[in-house]
Amino acid sequence: MIDPIKPPRRKNPLLRTRLPASPPRPRSRTSHGFTRAAAEGRFMLQRCEACGAFAYPAREACPSCLSPALAFADAPRQGTLLAETTARVPSDVYFRERAPWRIGLVKMVCGPTIVAHLHADCAEGAPVRMSFQLDKGGQAVAFARPEGDTPNMADDRQWREMTADPKFRRVFVTNGRSLIGQEAVVALKAAGAKTVFVGVAEPWRPFAGEDLLRRQEGVEVVTLDAADEKSAADLAADIGGKVDILVNTTEYVRAGGLLDRKGTSIARDEIDQAYLGFINLAQAFGPAMRMRGADGVNNSVAWVNILSVYALANWPAFGAYSASQAACLSLSHCLRAELRPGGIKVMNLFTGPVDIEWFQTVPPPKVAPRAIAQAIVSGLRGGLEEMYVGDVAEEIRQRLAANPKALERELDK
Amino acid sequence: MKKSQRTPYDGIVIAAPVTIPYVRYSIESAQWWIGRALGALVAQAGIKASDIDGLCVSSFTMGSDSGIGLTQHFGLCVRWLDTIPLGGASAIAGLRKAARAVQARDADIVACVAGDTNHVDSFRLTLENFSRFNQDAVYPYGAGGANASFALIARNYMRTFGVTREDVGRIAVAQRANALRNPHALMKAPLTLEQYLAARPISDPIHLFDCVMPCAGAEAFLVMREETAASLGLPAARLLSTIERHNAFADDPMQVRGGWAMDIGELYAMAGVKPDDLDIVQTYDDYPVITMMQFEDLGFCKKGEGAEFVRAHDLTIDGDFPHNTSGGQLSVGQAGAAGAYLGLVEGLRQVLGTAGPTQVSNASLGLASGFGMINYDRGLASGAAIFAGPSR
Structure with missing residues (x-):
């Protein structure tokens, strides 16, 4: 059983901030099948399509029958911890700083044995459940947890290295005018965030839900117009060193594609708000977050984007909006690479049409803003990189994987 | 077939x-x-x-x-x-x-x-770039290198067969005694069992004196x-027999035996000798627990009796079972791949009678073994050779 982590003390401004280090990153190309699984929170192993045997580590041919048909498939998570050890003097800087570090060898029910990071409550000879997590280098690693839940489970030191749990962290929700933003504030506070900063543009203009936002304890309303470079920079000068998790809830939804619009003014607004707003936020807050990736219990850990699933496949009815989202998606991959040295996760949350005014004419199912807020919390707790929220988003994901052309034709209706 | x-x-x-x-x-x-x-x-x-x-x-x-x-x-x-x-x-x-x-x-x-x-x-770079499985599935887990991998094997072996650190320590202590007679050994201070037991942990149950010193x-x-x-006109030792095996016993969930166990009958049959006939034995001692495993797999005792064997024998140069007479890698140092040669080369000197201060009297029949390549969760390569000096 592990003790709950304590709320971090106020930072001593005289002390040097420890710089982030990365665990070993090199992997074979095939091994990135685990990266994909970890990004989505799935547990996948290679499974031989010829003989059905599971294999691990990543291979190019089946060790049971030499078939090259080794596809990554969802696999049972159960295993037994055969033996453990605690590395006390690792040769690598990241682990040396975090030693003692506990690992073990797990015999999986489905066959292979896996070297894994261990949750402190795992015991030799006892059953464990396995997952792939993204470590601070952004690479997939196997992590064994006890089969059942244990007290303060998420506070485990090694587990917390893999996740972006809001507990005791300071979160910045960029747009408090949106329903998603307001729900995110509530959910993140409920998840144990110490402070939630919430951005509001033109704060003298009243908005629905404002009272609730301002009344909540531990919530600080701050002024931010993400589309305005100076506004973002000014705010970062105030709170940039205290943002451990940034949730980009910028929202600018307008219907229409190309031919039924006149000129570029709406498209320009979409780009200003979503795309350039993203750039402004990244340039204002990214560098400090990257510096603070190893800054104690409330280190900087994650950047969350809420994206339309139509970033992945254009929906002509909202065609220009889809394009602005696609631009943001591409930018998120750039941001992920640039925040990587800090060990900061960039989590993209894809959603279908949300139950808000701007999707008024779209038939259900629509995603409730609260569901998105809950997904943000569970994604941070699980240390995920990609999430699909709601039935529409999940369906688009599957159809895209199955046949992108079919999806393109069918979105045109 | x-x-x-x-x-x-x-x-x-x-x-x-x-x-x-x-x-x-x-x-x-x-x-x-x-x-x-x-x-x-x-x-x-x-x-x-x-x-x-x-x-x-x-x-x-x-x-x-x-x-x-x-x-x-x-x-x-x-x-x-x-x-x-x-x-x-x-x-x-x-x-x-x-x-x-x-x-x-x-x-x-x-x-x-x-x-x-x-x-x-050098050592860190070798650890980092050891093998693809190591890179993909071992090194990112604490970067403990071979120490961590062998710690898992050692822990399982010791628990399975009731082996204590003291049992394993006897091997390291005896080798240090041998090393004190070898002017080329990097370890020059005596080592007691108490010191062995009190050493700092590296990757439990591997402690400092279980580890070789890279050199x-x-x-x-x-x-x-x-x-x-x-x-x-060269004095030379005759090669009587060898074995070699890779990726043996892949179905064992954890390594409790090496490939020697698969070929041991052939090793002695080809040489026409029995384990008891050997005058000197040089095992591959990257960790003393692996040496204990070899005592079993090379036929000096049964599986699970390694600890008892070590307790019952004196492994020093003048003992009843002269073993790793130069001090082995544990006390001489591990010079990378030369560590594989250390036992064989010392064994050859022994049967040729040219071992000098570490010479076992009347040594004429020797065995040297090798073990290597912890590619993922176990050492994959094993081998052994029996050779005889001119006096036999």
Whole structure:
């Protein structure tokens, strides 16, 4: 059983901030099948399509029958911890700083044995459940947890290295005018965030839900117009060193594609708000977050984007909006690479049409803003990189994987 | 498929055991160490470099070089060449290949050499780049290197067979006693069992004195036919038998035995000797628990009786079971791939009667084993050789 982590003390401004280090990153190309699984929170192993045997580590041919048909498939998570050890003097800087570090060898029910990071409550000879997590280098690693839940489970030191749990962290929700933003504030506070900063543009203009936002304890309303470079920079000068998790809830939804619009003014607004707003936020807050990736219990850990699933496949009815989202998606991959040295996760949350005014004419199912807020919390707790929220988003994901052309034709209706 | 009968080694001998004394760190290259060893081989055997017509090399730190680059580097013109990247099994594997080469007359004199340098950062780089499975599925887990991997094996082995740290420690302590007689051993201070037990943990249950010290050095020997040695007037040991096995017992969930257990019958049958007949034994001691495993798998006792065997025997030079008489890697140091050669080269000196201060009296029949390549969760390569001195 592990003790709950304590709320971090106020930072001593005289002390040097420890710089982030990365665990070993090199992997074979095939091994990135685990990266994909970890990004989505799935547990996948290679499974031989010829003989059905599971294999691990990543291979190019089946060790049971030499078939090259080794596809990554969802696999049972159960295993037994055969033996453990605690590395006390690792040769690598990241682990040396975090030693003692506990690992073990797990015999999986489905066959292979896996070297894994261990949750402190795992015991030799006892059953464990396995997952792939993204470590601070952004690479997939196997992590064994006890089969059942244990007290303060998420506070485990090694587990917390893999996740972006809001507990005791300071979160910045960029747009408090949106329903998603307001729900995110509530959910993140409920998840144990110490402070939630919430951005509001033109704060003298009243908005629905404002009272609730301002009344909540531990919530600080701050002024931010993400589309305005100076506004973002000014705010970062105030709170940039205290943002451990940034949730980009910028929202600018307008219907229409190309031919039924006149000129570029709406498209320009979409780009200003979503795309350039993203750039402004990244340039204002990214560098400090990257510096603070190893800054104690409330280190900087994650950047969350809420994206339309139509970033992945254009929906002509909202065609220009889809394009602005696609631009943001591409930018998120750039941001992920640039925040990587800090060990900061960039989590993209894809959603279908949300139950808000701007999707008024779209038939259900629509995603409730609260569901998105809950997904943000569970994604941070699980240390995920990609999430699909709601039935529409999940369906688009599957159809895209199955046949992108079919999806393109069918979105045109 | 029926297993075929192996051809016996007929008049194959090993001569000129060479050790280039180790240093903890070296600013020289692996090639420098290998060159020293080749030079010593030629000098000790009284031959010309041009007499060497076969070359077998092992090293972790040669950079982009393999055996072929070394031929030009050292001005050797050979008609048989091999580079063996088998870590701790390199010496046995190299010996086996060289023996068959000279037996088939593909070569007359094969120089087998292993050498590694140890720069301040060499060891970490070797750990990082050891193998694909290691890179993908071991090193990112705490970066504990071989210590962590063997810790898992050791922990399981010790728990399964009720082995204590004290049992394992006896091996390390005995080897230190041997090392105190070897002027080339890097460890020069005596080691008591109390000190062994009190050492700081590295990766539980592996503690400091379970670990070898990475260093720089080189080892070498010559393989030839008996008549070649005779014509050169070279004292030589006869090769009686060898075994080699890779990825044995893949279905064992954890390693509790090495590949030796698969081939042990053949090892002694081919040599025509029994374990009891051996005068000296040199095991591959990257960790003492692996040595204990070898005592079982090489037939000195049954599986699970390793601890009892160690308690019942004196493993020092003057003891009833002289073992790792130079002090082994645990006390001499591990010079990369040369660590694979250390036991065999010392064993050859023993049966040739040239071991000097570590000489076991009347040693004529020896065994040396190798173990290597913890690719993922276990050591994959194993091998052993039995050889006899001229007095037998």
